[in-house]
Each structure stands twice: as C-alpha cells, then as structure tokens.
Amino acid sequence: MSKYLNLAYKNLQRRKIRSFLTIGGVGVAVAVLVSLLGFNAGYRIALEKDVSGMGYQVLVTAKGCPYELATVALAGTGSLRYLTDDTVVKIKQDKEVSELTPMLMNPLIKEDGNGFYTFWGIDKDSYTKLRPMVKIASDKHKERILDPVTGQEVDKEIDGPMGRWFNAHEVKPDEIYLKNGRVVKGLIVGEGEYEKVSGQELDPVSGEYIETKKTFKSIKIMLPSRIYNKVEVESATGVLTLKDGSKIKGEITKVDENMFKIVNKDGQGVEQINTYYSDNVLKVEDELSLKDGGEVTGVILSEAQDIYNIGDVELAYPNTEEVTSDLIETDSQGNLKVMNNKPDEKSVIEVVIGWEAAQTGFLQVGQKMTLKVKEMAKEKVKQNLTDPVSGQEKEIEKEIEKSVFNAYTFKVVGILERGGSKDDGSYFIQLEDAQRIFRKYKMLTGIGIKLNDLAKLPMFTDRVYNRKELGETQVVSLAEVKGTILNLVQTAKILVMSVAFIAIIVALIGVMNTILMSVFERTKEIGIMKAIGASRKDIFKLIWLETIIICALGGIAGTFIAVFGGTYIEKLIRGVMSRAGYVPAGQIVHFTPQIIIGCFFGAIILGVLSGIWPALRAASMRPIEAIRGGE
Amino acid sequence: MLNIVIKSQGLKKIYRLPAGDLAALNGVDVEIKQGEFVAIMGPSGSGKTTLLDLLGCLDEITSGSLEIMGKEVSEARENKLVLIRRKNIGFIFQEFFLIPTLTALENVELPLLFDKLPENRSRAIELLERVGLAARINHLPKKLSGGEQQRVAIARALMTSPKILLADEPTGNLDSKNSKLIFNLLRELNKEENLTMVVVTHNMELGNLADRIIFLQDGKIIPKEESSLYH
Structure with a gap:
C-alpha cells in the first residue's frame, strides 16, 4: 500500500500547481462546511443560553x-x-x-x-x-x-x-400650572412659538368675520395625550378633587389664588354655584364622558371645533404638546408658573x-x-x-x-x-x-x-x-422568541447550506476534472503499467488513491482554515448578523470534535465519490489502445 | 529440451471500423520454441505489431487459437489476460515508456507492485547492473539517454522473471550504435537466460541476427522470398 501511496503522491507532485489549486478548492469547500456546521451548533447553544438567562418567561411589548x-x-x-x-x-x-x-x-x-x-x-x-x-x-x-x-x-x-x-x-415630573387651575405633568423638552386663533374681526371689505391669529410663546412638554373627536364624546366636564377624596363635577374656574368656583346643576336641573378654598382642593382635572360609556380623566390641553386634545391621561402614548403662554398662570412678576424638575x-x-x-x-x-x-x-x-x-x-x-x-x-x-x-x-x-x-x-x-x-x-x-x-400590545413568550429566531436563522441557514452544497459540488467536479485530465495525460503510462502486469483493479486503486489524497489534504487544509480562522469567521458572522438584528452574546461558532472529524471524513468521501469515475475510466482503458493510442 | 512456448493456429484479429471490417491478422500459424530468438518483419500495416500484441496477451483474439506456455488463451478476456501476461511475458517498446516520476530503480521494481510480490531490491539492482546501469540506478528517466532508458525498460521487463520477452521496435528510437548495443544485450539475455525473444523490427541487419525471421504481409505469414522487403 505504501508503494501505491508513494506512486500516487509522486503523480500529484508532477503537476504541483494544479494539485495545489485542486486541494485549495476542496479546502475552501471544507472550510465553509466546517464553519457552517460550527455556526449551526454554536448558535443554538448561545441562543439557548441567552433565552434561559432572561429570567422571565413572557415579555409584553408594543405590537x-x-x-x-x-x-x-x-x-x-x-x-x-x-x-x-x-x-x-x-x-x-x-x-x-x-x-x-x-x-x-x-x-x-x-x-x-x-x-x-x-x-x-x-x-x-x-x-x-x-x-x-x-x-x-x-x-x-x-x-x-x-x-x-x-x-x-x-x-x-x-x-x-x-x-x-x-x-x-424619586424623579419628579415637570409641571406647568394653568390659569384654570389644572396642572399639566410631563417632561419639558423645550420652548417654542405657537400661532393660535385669538379672536374674530369683521373684515371691512368683504363684510365677513375672519379669524385673527396671534403668536404665543409656548412650552413644549412631553406627556401621554390623546385626541378625541367630539362625536365620540358625550360630555366634557371639570372634576375637582378635595383633599378628603370627594369629587365634585361641573364647570370649574379659578377665581383667584385662594378660591375655585364650580357651576353645576342639581337633580332638578337648577343651576348651582359653589366655591372652594384652594387649601381644601387636591387637584383639578377634566373628564370626558365617552359615548361608549368610558371615561377619560386628564387635562384638556386644547379644544377646537371638532376635537379635544387631552393630556395626562392613562394608556396614551407620550407626545410632545405645546402649551401656549396665554393659558399658563403667571406670578406677580409676570413669569410663567412652570416647575422644571430637571436634575x-x-x-x-x-x-x-x-x-x-x-x-x-x-x-x-x-x-x-x-x-x-x-x-x-x-x-x-x-x-x-x-x-x-x-x-x-x-x-x-x-x-x-x-x-x-x-x-x-x-x-x-x-x-x-x-x-x-x-x-x-x-x-x-x-x-x-x-x-x-x-x-x-x-x-x-x-x-x-x-x-x-x-x-x-x-x-x-x-x-x-x-x-x-x-x-397595541403583544405578548411574546421567550420560548416563542427562541422559535422565531431559530426559524429566521433556519431560513438563512438553508440558503447558506445550499451555497456550501454548491461549493462541495463544484469541488467535486473540480477534483474529478483534475484527475480525469491527469488520467488522459497519462494514457500511455497507464497502458504500460497494464502491459507490465497492472490489472484493472491496480489502476483503479492507484487513481482512486490519488483523488482521495487530494481530498484528504483539502480536508485537512479546510479544517485548519476553519478552526484557526474561527475567530475571524465568528467576527464576520457576528458583523453580518448584527446588521440584521440580534446576535446571541456567547460564542456563536462552536467546533465540536464530531464536526471536525465528520468534515474530514466528508472530504475523504468526496474523494471516494469524485475518484470513482476517473478511476473507472483509467481502469477500463485497453492496454493496447492506451499504448498505441497516440501513435 | 525444445519446448514450444507459443503456438497459434488460424490466429485472426479483425477490427470493426465504421468503414467496414479490417483484418489486421488473417490466420496466422506460428510455433516458437523456448529459447528461440525470433524476429517479425514486414512492411507497415502488415500486422507485425498486432501479432506481437496478441502473442503478448495485450489484446483479445477475434478467432483462432493461441497457447502460451501450453495454456489456451484465445477465449480469455482482459482480466484473465493480465494474469498470463504478468506471469509469463515481459515487454519492451520503441518509446521505452518509463514512468517519469520514478527513478530507474523504482521503475524496475514497479512490476512487483502489481504482481503483489514481495519487494526485491537486490534483484532490481542486479538487473540494472546486468544491463550496465549500475551507476545510474537513482536517476530519473529524463536524466538518462535513449539507450539507457531502453536498458532500464529491459531490466523492468525482466523483473518478474518472464519466460518470454516481447520487443516492439526496441531500437526504433535509437542511433545505430545504441541499436547494436541493445540488440546484442537482448541476444546475450536470450543465450544466457534461455529467454524466448520475439522482436518486431524494420531493421534487416538486426533481423538477420535472429534465429529465425517471420515475414508478414497483409496479416499473413509469407515465405521469405515473397516478402516485399526483398524487392
């Protein structure tokens, strides 16, 4: 056997560059395969570690x-x-x-x-x-x-x-005190100017009333707010909460620093006016009774012909609203009453x-x-x-x-x-x-x-x-998350695996081509070997061995490339994947001995398969035709 | 004892070609005794090489009978022929056909690899010495002259100790001086080892050194007088 090996090896040495390139081709295919399988194994382990490291089983997020x-x-x-x-x-x-x-x-x-x-x-x-x-x-x-x-x-x-x-x-929200006694709580994010309708004026030319606009200074504040169409709303009213917890509804106005006035109707529909000292008042809010029976409590930030814009409400997405200075209370010096609790x-x-x-x-x-x-x-x-x-x-x-x-x-x-x-x-x-x-x-x-x-x-x-x-919420269990990611990766993996498969097919054809070429080049030599006693089996063995040597060397080269280049491959995959979104934190390319041994033997199987045809071709050459063929 | 080592009767080789059948050999009867030195001569296309190939079990026979060392081989196919070839026959060719990656010694040893015989380096060296190449055993073929290469080929052919040595134009690629040397070597081996030698050649001078010449024309053996080579 060692003599056969020697002979096969010497034949491969005859065309060094060709053999080297073919080995390189097999090596690259094997390296790709080893890396992919390593990724396959590593990714799952890393992902599972990430998921089990979460601690909670369910996550609620926005849709x-x-x-x-x-x-x-x-x-x-x-x-x-x-x-x-x-x-x-x-x-x-x-x-x-x-x-x-x-x-x-x-x-x-x-x-x-x-x-x-x-x-x-x-x-x-x-x-x-x-x-x-x-x-x-x-x-x-x-x-x-x-x-x-x-x-x-x-x-x-x-x-x-x-x-x-x-x-x-404690982190306190910022507050804006309105003239009507309401307090808007949120996060002040800046100041601006706001144009607002300030009244109506008779146009002397057309004889029509036109709106006059005025620009006010505004405070930009981020707070949960919603817009309600007036058609959805049954009624809007003020709500005054006293320090003892009782609530009084009605039209609320602030008379002065010390006094609130509420106008409402009693059971008989008779209009009643009550006043409350500020000292007894906890808070003043607005309430919208909706036609579907719900109630929304907050602060009406603005009201137009067909909508209410209400802030400080529950379960609303925070928006930046502009509160104009004409609505904000001022102190004796004329400063706007705003509490900015910025640290x-x-x-x-x-x-x-x-x-x-x-x-x-x-x-x-x-x-x-x-x-x-x-x-x-x-x-x-x-x-x-x-x-x-x-x-x-x-x-x-x-x-x-x-x-x-x-x-x-x-x-x-x-x-x-x-x-x-x-x-x-x-x-x-x-x-x-x-x-x-x-x-x-x-x-x-x-x-x-x-x-x-x-x-x-x-x-x-x-x-x-x-x-x-x-x-718009969504409930995700982490088991689902894992499944989703594995699905996503699976799809990508199938694609990449097909690429690897094609690489292997190409390597197989390449090896087959190289060996076939060298067989044809050596037709006479094969003929002479037959003449001096080589049987079909001998020739088959020799050519097959050459192919297997090429693939085994390619397998070794590929495994080396993959294992020693593993950190670079990891970096590469991580880079590509992080562009797409999530990458687990642990090592995502993980080479197990099974993968390395498996791929090495895979390369040998590649050699075994791609060698069959050229070896058969060589073995079935008739000695007489092989020797005399070229004459 | 003059044993008959090669015996053929009505030996035919017909090539089936698109243009029609071509009879390369058309009924050849030969008997070659052990230790005989026979030359086969004839014009191009007369079937000399075909005859040599059939005698050497390199090709399958169309019809007729052929006995090699008393064994009938006319029905044998390639996988059977190789065994007969291995055991009994050594070949040398016009182009020497050494394996270019192997040294002279390795080339001589090569037949043992296929015969699954144990390594026998001393015999290989002995044979190389016998053909006068003791100083060149580790040279690659490209470092050897034509005559030297043919001598390596002869040593290789003798490695398995065949009874019969077939040579196809062994001096065809050599100058006259080297031709003579090779022919003399073959003659010596024939004499000393009692080796049966069948040589195809164009060279009348060399042919005349043989014990006997078989003249071929159009796939048949003809008497010496009828051969075109004499006209």
Missing part, C-alpha cells in the same frame, strides 16, 4: 413584527416601539401574573458610529427579583473613593462586592455596568463615566426663499433633522458579575432616570413577566389582547 420583537426581546435593538407606564399597572391586575418588571431599553449610538451603548432603565427591586442572575460582582478590585482626610479622590484596593446597585430615588448639574445619575462594559471602558466603582454619543435632533432653520410670483424674498422656517453629538455623564456605582450574556455589555440605570434623560417620558420597551403557571400562558395572552384599553 410589531415578530422578528423585530424577537430582536427587541433578546438584544433590545431594532426599531423600538413603546408601551406606556400605565400598562404595568393594568397587567399587574391579571391573576396569573406572579412577578413583573418594566424596562426601557435605549441604545445610544457611539460617537464614531461604531455600535451602541445599550442602556436599560429598570426598576431595581422587581428586576433583580425576576433576574437573580444579574448581580453585583464580588472580587478584589480598586474603587475610587473620596479620602475623608485630604478630600481628594483616591483609588483603594478592596476585596468584596464591586459596589452596589443604584439608590432608588441639577451636580447630581450625576448612578449607573451599574456590566462586566464587559467595565473592562472595555476601563471603569471602576466610584469613577465618573462620560459617554459621547450621536443623536438625531430636530432643529429649526431659517431659509431665505424668493417667491416665484412676487419676486420678493421671503424668510421661511424649516425643521430639519440632523445628528448632534451629546455627552452623558454617569457615576459608576456597581459592576455586575460576568454572565456571558448581553448584560455584560449593558448599562443599568433607574427607569425614571432613563425615561427622563432619554426623553422617553412614561415609555417602556417591554415588561418582563413571570406567570404563576406557564401552562396558562394562552389564557393570559388572550386576556391581554381582549383588554382594549391596553392598546
């Missing part, structure tokens, strides 16, 4: 496409849709819910545009209860502390917990960061961290435009979106234990802080839920969908 939801569920990226804070309260009422935790995920695009800082606004208590695996690490580490003697910041070596969770603290410059938001985030950012407990990020912002620009009719130059205002670079500063108060999941690269802050600094007032990306009995998930899902007031 969207299932793939997007899967992406949001596991990685938090994708185009985000939001739920409102009130959904938490409503869902909590469901009898099947054991624990739940609201979350706001906000990706911040890095300044260089290369990736994200993934921020999670969480409710620490409920979050850590549902996800006990997310915990503060404990190890020897350095912390930056304030030296009580010198008053200087120093690094101190500590063996123990790496910091702590952020302290829970002052000195108070830095506390952040708990994942292990990897700490490593890559060289961050330690007690350090301040400033993240430079790219954000989109709307900006009003003035443009000069020449009117085509009059030829006069006119100044117009246009709102454009442009990217701006912002910096966020946090104080690292804790570092999490390494978990091998997405959490390792994440940043955790208090939910309300996240809602405020990322301008997502009362918004959530999802609610993680643990049910009392997971088997009752279908009933729970039905109930959520049947509650209209929850709006």
Whole structure:
C-alpha cells in the first residue's frame, strides 16, 4: 500500500500547481462546511443560553413584527416601539401574573458610529427579583473613593462586592400650572412659538368675520395625550378633587389664588354655584364622558371645533404638546408658573455596568463615566426663499433633522458579575432616570413577566389582547422568541447550506476534472503499467488513491482554515448578523470534535465519490489502445 | 529440451471500423520454441505489431487459437489476460515508456507492485547492473539517454522473471550504435537466460541476427522470398 501511496503522491507532485489549486478548492469547500456546521451548533447553544438567562418567561411589548420583537426581546435593538407606564399597572391586575418588571431599553449610538451603548432603565427591586442572575460582582478590585482626610479622590484596593446597585430615588415630573387651575405633568423638552386663533374681526371689505391669529410663546412638554373627536364624546366636564377624596363635577374656574368656583346643576336641573378654598382642593382635572360609556380623566390641553386634545391621561402614548403662554398662570412678576424638575448639574445619575462594559471602558466603582454619543435632533432653520410670483424674498422656517453629538455623564456605582450574556455589555440605570434623560417620558420597551403557571400562558395572552384599553400590545413568550429566531436563522441557514452544497459540488467536479485530465495525460503510462502486469483493479486503486489524497489534504487544509480562522469567521458572522438584528452574546461558532472529524471524513468521501469515475475510466482503458493510442 | 512456448493456429484479429471490417491478422500459424530468438518483419500495416500484441496477451483474439506456455488463451478476456501476461511475458517498446516520476530503480521494481510480490531490491539492482546501469540506478528517466532508458525498460521487463520477452521496435528510437548495443544485450539475455525473444523490427541487419525471421504481409505469414522487403 505504501508503494501505491508513494506512486500516487509522486503523480500529484508532477503537476504541483494544479494539485495545489485542486486541494485549495476542496479546502475552501471544507472550510465553509466546517464553519457552517460550527455556526449551526454554536448558535443554538448561545441562543439557548441567552433565552434561559432572561429570567422571565413572557415579555409584553408594543405590537410589531415578530422578528423585530424577537430582536427587541433578546438584544433590545431594532426599531423600538413603546408601551406606556400605565400598562404595568393594568397587567399587574391579571391573576396569573406572579412577578413583573418594566424596562426601557435605549441604545445610544457611539460617537464614531461604531455600535451602541445599550442602556436599560429598570426598576431595581422587581428586576433583580425576576433576574437573580444579574448581580453585583464580588472580587478584589480598586474603587475610587473620596479620602475623608485630604478630600481628594483616591483609588483603594478592596476585596468584596464591586459596589452596589443604584439608590432608588424619586424623579419628579415637570409641571406647568394653568390659569384654570389644572396642572399639566410631563417632561419639558423645550420652548417654542405657537400661532393660535385669538379672536374674530369683521373684515371691512368683504363684510365677513375672519379669524385673527396671534403668536404665543409656548412650552413644549412631553406627556401621554390623546385626541378625541367630539362625536365620540358625550360630555366634557371639570372634576375637582378635595383633599378628603370627594369629587365634585361641573364647570370649574379659578377665581383667584385662594378660591375655585364650580357651576353645576342639581337633580332638578337648577343651576348651582359653589366655591372652594384652594387649601381644601387636591387637584383639578377634566373628564370626558365617552359615548361608549368610558371615561377619560386628564387635562384638556386644547379644544377646537371638532376635537379635544387631552393630556395626562392613562394608556396614551407620550407626545410632545405645546402649551401656549396665554393659558399658563403667571406670578406677580409676570413669569410663567412652570416647575422644571430637571436634575441639577451636580447630581450625576448612578449607573451599574456590566462586566464587559467595565473592562472595555476601563471603569471602576466610584469613577465618573462620560459617554459621547450621536443623536438625531430636530432643529429649526431659517431659509431665505424668493417667491416665484412676487419676486420678493421671503424668510421661511424649516425643521430639519440632523445628528448632534451629546455627552452623558454617569457615576459608576456597581459592576455586575460576568454572565456571558448581553448584560455584560449593558448599562443599568433607574427607569425614571432613563425615561427622563432619554426623553422617553412614561415609555417602556417591554415588561418582563413571570406567570404563576406557564401552562396558562394562552389564557393570559388572550386576556391581554381582549383588554382594549391596553392598546397595541403583544405578548411574546421567550420560548416563542427562541422559535422565531431559530426559524429566521433556519431560513438563512438553508440558503447558506445550499451555497456550501454548491461549493462541495463544484469541488467535486473540480477534483474529478483534475484527475480525469491527469488520467488522459497519462494514457500511455497507464497502458504500460497494464502491459507490465497492472490489472484493472491496480489502476483503479492507484487513481482512486490519488483523488482521495487530494481530498484528504483539502480536508485537512479546510479544517485548519476553519478552526484557526474561527475567530475571524465568528467576527464576520457576528458583523453580518448584527446588521440584521440580534446576535446571541456567547460564542456563536462552536467546533465540536464530531464536526471536525465528520468534515474530514466528508472530504475523504468526496474523494471516494469524485475518484470513482476517473478511476473507472483509467481502469477500463485497453492496454493496447492506451499504448498505441497516440501513435 | 525444445519446448514450444507459443503456438497459434488460424490466429485472426479483425477490427470493426465504421468503414467496414479490417483484418489486421488473417490466420496466422506460428510455433516458437523456448529459447528461440525470433524476429517479425514486414512492411507497415502488415500486422507485425498486432501479432506481437496478441502473442503478448495485450489484446483479445477475434478467432483462432493461441497457447502460451501450453495454456489456451484465445477465449480469455482482459482480466484473465493480465494474469498470463504478468506471469509469463515481459515487454519492451520503441518509446521505452518509463514512468517519469520514478527513478530507474523504482521503475524496475514497479512490476512487483502489481504482481503483489514481495519487494526485491537486490534483484532490481542486479538487473540494472546486468544491463550496465549500475551507476545510474537513482536517476530519473529524463536524466538518462535513449539507450539507457531502453536498458532500464529491459531490466523492468525482466523483473518478474518472464519466460518470454516481447520487443516492439526496441531500437526504433535509437542511433545505430545504441541499436547494436541493445540488440546484442537482448541476444546475450536470450543465450544466457534461455529467454524466448520475439522482436518486431524494420531493421534487416538486426533481423538477420535472429534465429529465425517471420515475414508478414497483409496479416499473413509469407515465405521469405515473397516478402516485399526483398524487392
């Protein structure tokens, strides 16, 4: 056998470049196959690790496409849709819910545009209860502390917990006090100007009444608000809540600092007027009675001929509304009465960061961290435009979106234990802080839920969908998420596997071609071997062996390429996949001995198969024709 | 003892061609005794090479009978012929046909590989020494002259100790000096080893060194006087 090997090997050496290229072709095909199988095995493991590391079994999100939801569920990226804070309260009422935790995920695009800082606004208590695996690490580490003697910041070596969770603290909404006694609560996001109808005037020329408009200064505030068509509304009324809890409905006006006046009708339809001291009044709101029997309580921000725009309502998506200065109460100096509870410059938001985030950012407990990020912002620009009719130059205002670079500063108060999941690269802050600094007032990306009995998930899902007031929500179980992602990946995998299959077919044809060519080139040689005693079997064996050698060498080369290039392949796949959405955090290309041995033997089988035909051709050459053929 | 090693009767080889049947051999009767040195001569297309191929079991017989070492081979097919060939017959060709990737020694050893015989390097070296190539055993064919290559081919043909050596124009590609040397070598081997030698040649001078000449014309044996070679 070794003599045959020697002979076959020498034959392959005869055309070094050709043999090398053929081996290369087989190698590439094998490398692709090994990588794909490695990916196949690794991806599933990584995904399962991610899913089981979630802690909660069910996620409620805003309605969207299932793939997007899967992406949001596991990685938090994708185009985000939001739920409102009130959904938490409503869902909590469901009898099947054991624990739940609201979350706001906000990706911040890095300044260089290369990736994200993934921020999670969480409710620490409920979050850590549902996800006990997310915990503060404990190890020897350095912390930056304030030296009580010198008053200087120093690094101190500590063996123990790496910091702590952020302290829970109250985050107050901003408030705008209206002249009619109502208070609008939300997140003040800016100031502007607003044009509003201020009255009617008789046009002396046409004799018709025309509306006069006036521009007011406005405060832009983000709050949950809705627009109701007047046709849907039965009646609108004011509601005054006294400190003892009793409510009085009617037309409410604020007489002065100390007094409210309510006009309503008693049982007999007789108009009654009552007054209340402000000291006894808890709050003043508006209420819309809807024709379908529902009631909406909030603050009417504006009323037009056919609509009410009502803010501070439940289960409404937060919008930015403009409250004009003519509606806002002023103090004796004429200043608008507005409470902006923006945290002052000195108070830095506390952040708990994942292990990897700490490593890559060289961050330690007690350090301040400033993240430079790219954000989109709307900006009003003035443009000069020449009117085509009059030829006069006119100044117009246009709102454009442009990217701006912002910096966020946090104080690292804790570092999490390494978990091998997405959490390792994440940043955790208090939910309300996240809602405020990322301008997502009362918004959530999802609610993680643990049910009392997971088997009752279908009933729970039905109930959520049947509650209209929850709006456009979607219930996803993580088992489904896993299925969805595996489905999605499956589709891609089938495609890629077909490519690999084609690569193998091409390699097979290539090998066959090479060997056939060398067989034809050596016709006389084969004839002479037959003349000196080689049987069909001998020739078959020799040519077959050559093919198998080529494929075995290709197999070895391919396996080497795949295994030693594994990190690059991993990076490549990760890069491609992260463009599409979610990639599990763990190693996604995982080579098992079975895969490597399997592919190596696969290459040999490739050789066995592609060698049969050329070997048969060579073996069946008649010695006389082979020898005399060329003469 | 003068054994008959090759015996044919009415040996025919007909090639079926699109243009019609072509009888390359049309009933040839030969008897060759052990130790005989026979030359086959004849003009081009007379069937010399075909006859040699049939005697050497390289090709299947159309009709007639052929006995090699007393065994009837006319009915044998390729897979049977190879065994007879292996055991009894050595070949040398006009173009030498050495395997270019193998050294002289490896080329000489090659038949053993196919015969599944144990390695016998000393015999291979001995044979190379016998043909006068002791100094060149590790040379690749391309480093050898034509005459040297043919000598390697002869050593290779002798490796399995055949009874019969068939040579197809063994000197056709050699100059006259080398031709003589090769022919003398074959003659010596014939004498010393009692090797039966059948040589196809165009060269009358060399043919005359043989014990006997078989003249062929149009696929048949003819008497010496009728051969066109004498006209």
